[in-house]
Amino acid sequence: MRGCSVYTAFRCFATLTPTLYSTQSYLYPLELMTKIYLSVVVPVYNEGENLENLYQRLTAALDKLNKPYEIIFTNDGSRDNSGAILNEFHKRRPEQIRVIHFNGNFGQHMAIMAAFERVRGEVIVTLDADLQNPPEEIAKLLAAYEAGYDYVGGHRKNRQDNWFRRYASKLNNLIRYRITHIRMDDQGCMLRSYSRQIVDLMVASNESSAFIPAQAYKLAGNPTEIEVEHSARAAGTSKYNFYRLLRLNFDLMTGFSLVPLQMFTLFGMVVSLLSTLFVVYMFIRRIIVGPEAQGLFTLFAILYFLVGIALMGLGIVGEYIGRIYQEVRKRPRFVIREVVEKLDH
Numbered sequence: 589m590r591g592c593s594v595y596t597a598f599r600c601f602a603t604l605t606p607t608l609y610s611t612q613s614y615l616y617p618l619e620l621m622t623k624i625y626l627s628v629v630v631p632v633y634n635e636g637e638n639l640e641n642l643y644q645r646l647t648a649a650l651d652k653l654n655k656p657y658e659i660i661f662t663n664d665g666s667r668d669n670s671g672a673i674l675n676e677f678h679k680r681r682p683e684q685i686r687v688i689h690f691n692g693n694f695g696q697h698m699a700i701m702a703a704f705e706r707v708r709g710e711v712i713v714t715l716d717a718d719l720q721n722p723p724e725e726i727a728k729l730l731a732a733y734e735a736g737y738d739y740v741g742g743h744r745k746n747r748q749d750n751w752f753r754r755y756a757s758k759l760n761n762l763i764r765y766r767i768t769h770i771r772m773d774d775q776g777c778m779l780r781s782y783s784r785q786i787v788d789l790m791v792a793s794n795e796s797s798a799f800i801p802a803q804a805y806k807l808a809g810n811p812t813e814i815e816v817e818h819s820a821r822a823a824g825t826s827k828y829n830f831y832r833l834l835r836l837n838f839d840l841m842t843g844f845s846l847v848p849l850q851m852f853t854l855f856g857m858v859v860s861l862l863s864t865l866f867v868v869y870m871f872i873r874r875i876i877v878g879p880e881a882q883g884l885f886t887l888f889a890i891l892y893f894l895v896g897i898a899l900m901g902l903g904i905v906g907e908y909i910g911r912i913y914q915e916v917r918k919r920p921r922f923v924i925r926e927v928v929e930k931l932d933h
Contacts, residue, residue, distance in 0.1 A: 626650070626657040626730070627709030631699035635717040636668040643677055646715070646723040647684075653727065660686045660703040661717075665693035678928050686929035694922040696778075697800050702922055704787050713781045714800070721779035725816040729781035732814055739786055739808035741801060742779035744818035779816050780804070795915070849908065852901040859894065866890075 628650065632639070650657045661674045674687045688702050700714055711733050713726055721742065732740040782804055789807050790800065805811055 623656050624658055624709045625655040625711065626653070626726075627703075627707035627712045628657065628659045628726070629662070629700055629703040629707065629712060629714045630659065630717050631662045631664055631696045631703075631714075632666060632670050632674065632717045633664040633693065633696070633699075634666045634668045634670060636666070636670045636673055638717055638719055639670060639673045639677075642717055642719055642723070643680075645719070647681070649723040649726055653730070655730075658684050658686060658708060660688065660706065662688045662699035662703050663690060664696065664699040665690045675928055678930075682930040686927070688924055689926040689928070691923045691925035698922045700800055701791070702924060704791050706927075707784075707787060710784050711781055712784065712787050714778050716778045720819050721777065722817050722819060725779060726781075728814055728816060729779070732812060733781050733783070737810050737812045738783040739804050739811040740781040741774065741805075741811070741813040742777040742816040743774040743813045744777050745815045746818060774813070777816070777818075783808075794921075848904045852904060855897070856901070859897070863894075 628646065630642070630646075635642075646659065650659070659677075661677070663671045663674055671687075671689055674689075678685045678687050686706070688699075688706070690699065690702070704712065711730065713729055715721060715723060715726070721744075725742070729740045729742070778801075780801060786804050786807050790803055793803070795803075
């Protein structure tokens with residue numbers, strides 16, 4: 589049995605309050621919120637070649653569910669014709685499709701958070717625009733949600749990515765679990781469902797660096813993962829290069845654990861102890877044997893090793909300080925240029 593969701597609370601609240609619900613600067617009729625069961629959030633960045641196929645398959649899959657739904661596309665500063673195509677989708681189905689246009693590229697997770705601030709459904713599903721996660725798998729997520737799970741992650745079966753992405757993902761999963769104790773078999777799969785309560789809590793946190801799947805896992809009371817199909821990319825190229833993947837993992841590690849800092853503290857203590865013992869050894873050796881004739885390069889090697897470790901430790905400390913700086917300066921996480929939607933008043 590699921591706990592009382594925000595969606596259910598709105599139903600109870602409807603008889604006692606005016607029929608408008610405010611989300612930031614937007615006002616939505618309460619009747620509209622309570623009749624939408626499913627919100628599908630799709631971040632889009634330069635996916636013009638895939639969008640028409642995505643639209644056809646996604647709307648067909650959702651129509652078969654026979655449940656009220658909406659689709660929110662977030663155009664994350666695309667430089668191709670993705671924005672125009674998304675506006676055309678809204679014209680085809682103005683009651684069901686809404687489009688958020690960023691004025692620049694703020695990243696996939698910020699694109700999802702912008703949509704989370706405006707979703708109106710009881711259950712929210714995130715989906716990539718590249719069709720590697722088939723829209724037809726959404727029904728599996730909803731079945732798990734209706735079975736009582738408030739957060740359902742997708743685990744890609746027969747993953748179609750190259751060998752580097754597959755094995756790097758496995759290594760990331762292992763490191764992430766050791767550091768954060770967040771158990772996700774597939775952190776890179778964006779096909780996931782969230783209860784409205786979890787989404788509202790994530791929006792309220794207002795973090796500038798958000799790793800959505802991990803944050804939802806921490807907030808969930810009854811999370812699970814299920815196997816979903818995975819397809820090869822039909823067109824275009826992956827938007828996650830090595831640098832973006834590295835930044836994403838820094839967000840994950842520093843956002844949910846202090847273990848990297850604690851590891852370097854312990855390592856510093858061990859190195860200090862060993863250095864003290866080494867100095868004592870060299871002093872005793874000098875008294876008994878005499879000064880070293882050719883030990884200069886050994887000392888330089890030890891020095892370079894310790895300097896390298898110190899610089900790496902400073903880098904980790906810098907990552908944490910940088911995130912503190914991002915939080916305290918309170919700059920907007922993203923800037924919305926336009927929202928294309930139909931609002932009933």
